[in-house]
Amino acid sequence: MYNFEFTKPATIADAVAALGQDDAQALGGGQTLLPTMKQRLASPGTLVSLNAIPEMIGVCVNDVGEVCIGGATTHAVVAREAAASYPALAALASHIGDPAVRNRGTIGGSLANNDPSACYPAAALGSGATIKTNLRDIAADDYFQGMFETALEDGEIITEVRFPVPHKANYQKFVQPASRFALVGVFVAKYADGVRVAVTGASSEGVFRWAEAEAALSANFSKSAVEGLAAPEGAMISDLHGTAEYRAHLVKVMTGRAVAAAG
Amino acid sequence: MPKDHGIGASSKRREDVRFLTGRGRYTDDINLYGQTYVHFLRSDVAHGRLNAVDTSAAEAMPGVIRIFTGKDFEGVGGLPCGWQVTDRHGQPMQEPPHPVLAQGKVRHVGDPIAAIVAETPAQARNAAEAIVLDIEELPAVIDMKQALSPDAPKVHDDLTSNLCYDWGFVEDNKGAVDEAFAKAAHVTTLELVNNRLAPNAMEPRVAVGDYNPGTDDSTLYTTSQNPHVIRLLMGAFVLGIPEHKLRVVAPDVGGGFGSKIFHYAEEAFCTFAAKQIKRPVKWTSSRSEAFISDAHGRDHVTKIELALDGDNNFMAIRTETYANMGAYLSTFAPSIPTWLHGTLMAGNYKTPLIYVNVKAVFTNTVPVDAYRGAGRPEATFQLERLVDKAARELGVDPVDLRRQNFITTFPYATPVAVEYDTGDYNATMDQLLTMIDRDGFDARAAKSKAEGKLRGLGINCYIEACGIAPSALVGQLGARAGLYESATVRVNATGGIVVMTGSHSHGQGHETSFAQVVADMIGVPEAQVEIVHGDTANTPMGMGTYGSRSIAVGGSAMVRATEKIINKAKKIAAHLMEASDSDIELKDGQFTVAGTDKSVAWGDVTLAAYVPHNYPLTELEPGLEETAFYDPNNFTYPAGAYACEVEVDPETGKVTLCSFAAADDFGNVINPMIVSGQVHGGIAQGVGQALLENVSYDENGQLLSASYMDYAMPRADDLPFYQVDHSCVTPCTHNPLGVKGCGEAGAIGSPPAIVNAVIDALHRGGMTHVGHINMPLTPARVWAAMQG
Numbered sequence A: 001m002y003n004f005e006f007t008k009p010a011t012i013a014d015a016v017a018a019l020g021q022d023d024a025q026a027l028g029g030g031q032t033l034l035p036t037m038k039q040r041l042a043s044p045g046t047l048v049s050l051n052a053i054p055e056m057i058g059v060c061v062n063d064v065g066e067v068c069i070g071g072a073t074t075h076a077v078v079a080r081e082a083a084a085s086y087p088a089l090a091a092l093a094s095h096i097g098d099p100a101v102r103n104r105g106t107i108g109g110s111l112a113n114n115d116p117s118a119c120y121p122a123a124a125l126g127s128g129a130t131i132k133t134n135l136r137d138i139a140a141d142d143y144f145q146g147m148f149e150t151a152l153e154d155g156e157i158i159t160e161v162r163f164p165v166p167h168k169a170n171y172q173k174f175v176q177p178a179s180r181f182a183l184v185g186v187f188v189a190k191y192a193d194g195v196r197v198a199v200t201g202a203s204s205e206g207v208f209r210w211a212e213a214e215a216a217l218s219a220n221f222s223k224s225a226v227e228g229l230a231a232p233e234g235a236m237i238s239d240l241h242g243t244a245e246y247r248a249h250l251v252k253v254m255t256g257r258a259v260a261a262a263g
Numbered sequence B: 001m002p003k004d005h006g007i008g009a010s011s012k013r014r015e016d017v018r019f020l021t022g023r024g025r026y027t028d029d030i031n032l033y034g035q036t037y038v039h040f041l042r043s044d045v046a047h048g049r050l051n052a053v054d055t056s057a058a059e060a061m062p063g064v065i066r067i068f069t070g071k072d073f074e075g076v077g078g079l080p081c082g083w084q085v086t087d088r089h090g091q092p093m094q095e096p097p098h099p100v101l102a103q104g105k106v107r108h109v110g111d112p113i114a115a116i117v118a119e120t121p122a123q124a125r126n127a128a129e130a131i132v133l134d135i136e137e138l139p140a141v142i143d144m145k146q147a148l149s150p151d152a153p154k155v156h157d158d159l160t161s162n163l164c165y166d167w168g169f170v171e172d173n174k175g176a177v178d179e180a181f182a183k184a185a186h187v188t189t190l191e192l193v194n195n196r197l198a199p200n201a202m203e204p205r206v207a208v209g210d211y212n213p214g215t216d217d218s219t220l221y222t223t224s225q226n227p228h229v230i231r232l233l234m235g236a237f238v239l240g241i242p243e244h245k246l247r248v249v250a251p252d253v254g255g256g257f258g259s260k261i262f263h264y265a266e267e268a269f270c271t272f273a274a275k276q277i278k279r280p281v282k283w284t285s286s287r288s289e290a291f292i293s294d295a296h297g298r299d300h301v302t303k304i305e306l307a308l309d310g311d312n313n314f315m316a317i318r319t320e321t322y323a324n325m326g327a328y329l330s331t332f333a334p335s336i337p338t339w340l341h342g343t344l345m346a347g348n349y350k351t352p353l354i355y356v357n358v359k360a361v362f363t364n365t366v367p368v369d370a371y372r373g374a375g376r377p378e379a380t381f382q383l384e385r386l387v388d389k390a391a392r393e394l395g396v397d398p399v400d401l402r403r404q405n406f407i408t409t410f411p412y413a414t415p416v417a418v419e420y421d422t423g424d425y426n427a428t429m430d431q432l433l434t435m436i437d438r439d440g441f442d443a444r445a446a447k448s449k450a451e452g453k454l455r456g457l458g459i460n461c462y463i464e465a466c467g468i469a470p471s472a473l474v475g476q477l478g479a480r481a482g483l484y485e486s487a488t489v490r491v492n493a494t495g496g497i498v499v500m501t502g503s504h505s506h507g508q509g510h511e512t513s514f515a516q517v518v519a520d521m522i523g524v525p526e527a528q529v530e531i532v533h534g535d536t537a538n539t540p541m542g543m544g545t546y547g548s549r550s551i552a553v554g555g556s557a558m559v560r561a562t563e564k565i566i567n568k569a570k571k572i573a574a575h576l577m578e579a580s581d582s583d584i585e586l587k588d589g590q591f592t593v594a595g596t597d598k599s600v601a602w603g604d605v606t607l608a609a610y611v612p613h614n615y616p617l618t619e620l621e622p623g624l625e626e627t628a629f630y631d632p633n634n635f636t637y638p639a640g641a642y643a644c645e646v647e648v649d650p651e652t653g654k655v656t657l658c659s660f661a662a663a664d665d666f667g668n669v670i671n672p673m674i675v676s677g678q679v680h681g682g683i684a685q686g687v688g689q690a691l692l693e694n695v696s697y698d699e700n701g702q703l704l705s706a707s708y709m710d711y712a713m714p715r716a717d718d719l720p721f722y723q724v725d726h727s728c729v730t731p732c733t734h735n736p737l738g739v740k741g742c743g744e745a746g747a748i749g750s751p752p753a754i755v756n757a758v759i760d761a762l763h764r765g766g767m768t769h770v771g772h773i774n775m776p777l778t779p780a781r782v783w784a785a786m787q788g
């Protein structure tokens, strides 16, 4: 790790100001950023911690019934505090990494990083969430722009994520044996106006919506509706943990299981 | 009633108090006055010509003390190889030099090129980034068979090819073996890979070199399983320091599994550099560095065949194995696929004819050497998979086929040059079957099926050769060292006992179980016995701990030394009681004159030895301290039967372990709890090999599984509750404790049980086309195999 400056502002405004300096970078839980710095693959001049900004921490339900999660809320807090309002999301959070990761890592950090194997992107896209930043509101459909790519501008921070709550939802994660990130993860959510299916882990273009499954499930929300589909096409990842063909197959299996588990 | 102390008691591990309360003292806990830190700049290409290493900018960086490159080691020896294998044609193996820092070429990702010594670790690392390398990348050889093709790039330009040796065993049997195959009623053939593993001891390697210009003494603190071996190899072959000027200390060591047997470049470097700069030099490996610098294990590609007669008797076994050596010969690398593998190819079976061929190959990968089991897991895996396949092809019960071919009379001389002294393979199989409720399997399988899962049962046997090893024999086989062990028993004036052993404990619990033996022999509380190990300055020359040898060889030395103590103590007691020493009996720490009520206590005798006011000084030296060296007559042969039940998810290929049972014959057991723990850990590593772990290189020699993000270690929730049993006991006939060793059995016996179980599950699920799946049986591989 190279030397860096560290600041821990108490307001979003101060954080944004601090991030305006050259070489400054936001620090969430550090679960991705710190290992990268230790390997000397990242060398920010200043780390701006978002962990002491009260308005960015916590889970609540707003007037229109959305579950609102502060951008610096840890996975452990989401697992606990969203359990009643959005059980599928809480369950997803409770299976990220290990207790240490869940007690440090944040939803904002996960979404900003947009790892192609991360879990939260599937929940955000699968729920049609709104990513709220210090500058604007971004619809999940516009936010994810490929592996590690998002709509965020330099210095822009995720202050909150708003999830419309579906009638039914479930996330199925098939773990990569070493990292236990998602080899394939599928988030299925049934809303009044249709079903959303978001897939993580599988595609080299990052999290994506599986349109065929959404159509089939919107017509008939049952496992059998998925069984009739061909495995999704697209640029599936092929690596030492699984071929593209295997991942495509798993997408279908996990989608079916998510539907069955959603009830 | 289980014993509550001494031999056979499950005494609690005394070392755990310090390990679990943070009071252990590991090498990284050692920090010396004036200490400096070294960072190794390592090759990031697998194969390349090292045209230039420009350190000029780096030398000017803050905190840099000195930068070393291969040039600094030109007059210094390379890392020696401790075993010379002779090939099928009577020629010695090809043995390339192994420089401490790369000279001329780099040969694997991780090969050290330069060593930067600085005031802080960060300064050393910063300076490494300022070194300018001119490396001309060369095509790399990774695949062993490709490495042997005539136009393959050579890892070592001065060798005739990438073939280290082509070994045939027993070469004279080859003709008869081929003939038996020609006559066989049935031949079963299996091609398989024994996957390459990274050892991953919990404590990464560390070395601290120190030099005292006032005395010209060098000291190396290192994470080693055998400090005396390191002192000998490094002193005599690399740095030219005589033993009396070199001390090697291996304090608490957090696991080794073989990877800390070997003499590594970093150890030689720190010792050498400390003398050059006259300040201590410390290196602490990171986990990432461990993946590319600790010797790996396994990595065999094998074809094995079994010839059976019309009655299903095994007639002959023939194997052809390619064994990866990596880029250089690690300390014991050549012996692993030969003498620790070929000699075990008979397994538990009376196959009269066996021929083993092994081609050892250099590739542009990390060197490969012993890893828990070392050669024996490879032998067991191929044989036990093969027998299982044969049973399936012949439509016979796999247990019956094994039993029919078991060796049942002992001693038994195998056709692969070893003699099993004792064993009872039916007894361990019987014991296993009482543990696993085989009759209930169908009901369990039906229940799994109702839940959409395929259930399978795998059973196998294993045998291993431990208690390594008779020195004269291994000398004939090419070992450049003896394999005895030593112990000094020092009795203090007030009766306390200190045992100094040449073996080393790095998780095995020697401090507890060795004390149990000595305490039991003398009849004093275990707490009165202290075990000292790990420092060449205060222990007798010993060969260290590996190959499940410590209780069998080191324990035997300790018994011999304790016998000497008892003999002398009896003479002192006889003097004190004015009796003849042949009449003296020792029981529960009391010396009595047989048939009388005259007695003196242990403490009276030990005090007399050191305060010899009333003492037979004309006949006996004062003091009570004895040393013994023990050289074994034979290997020991632990054996057993293992079983595993799995569920396979037919939709994803994911394997779940439902149960695992191990019935072992370890001969006499000193501490059953510690033995169970050894088996538990061994099985966990076997599960790792069978289901999870795999060192994976791409075709350019880049390590793909270079961190825990991609190298899957077993975790607690991957494992079922095990049933382990070691109640079947056929004591070893040739060592004083009747012990065989238990350290590697779990890792040797478990992989075939797991793979057999998965194949069984797939066959029961109708996928009879699946003959074999190569480890690790990841969901992706099992699913692909199911697709056909």
Ligand SMILES: Cc1cc2nc3c(=O)[nH]c(=O)nc-3n(C[C@H](O)[C@H](O)[C@H](O)COP(=O)(O)OP(=O)(O)OC[C@H]3O[C@@H](n4cnc5c(N)ncnc54)[C@H](O)[C@@H]3O)c2cc1C
Pocket: A025, A026, A027, A028, A029, A030, A031, A032, A033, A034, A050, A071, A072, A095, A096, A097, A098, A101, A104, A105, A106, A107, A108, A109, A110, A112, A113, A115, A117, A118, A119, A120, A156, A157, A158, A159, A179, A180, A181, A182
């Ligand atoms: C062992 C381990 C296992 C893991 N397993 C999983 C898993 O199973 N599933 C999974 O999804 N993830 C997993 N993770 C990743 C984990 O969820 C991390 O928490 C997450 O990827 C990053 O979140 P963070 O808060 O730690 O962000 P940091 O590491 O602090 O930051 C990551 C990036 O996001 C930026 N950033 C941080 N916060 C914000 C913000 N509010 N607005 C804008 N940018 C921001 C940073 O500048 C940086 O670029 C694992 C991590 C580890 C170490």
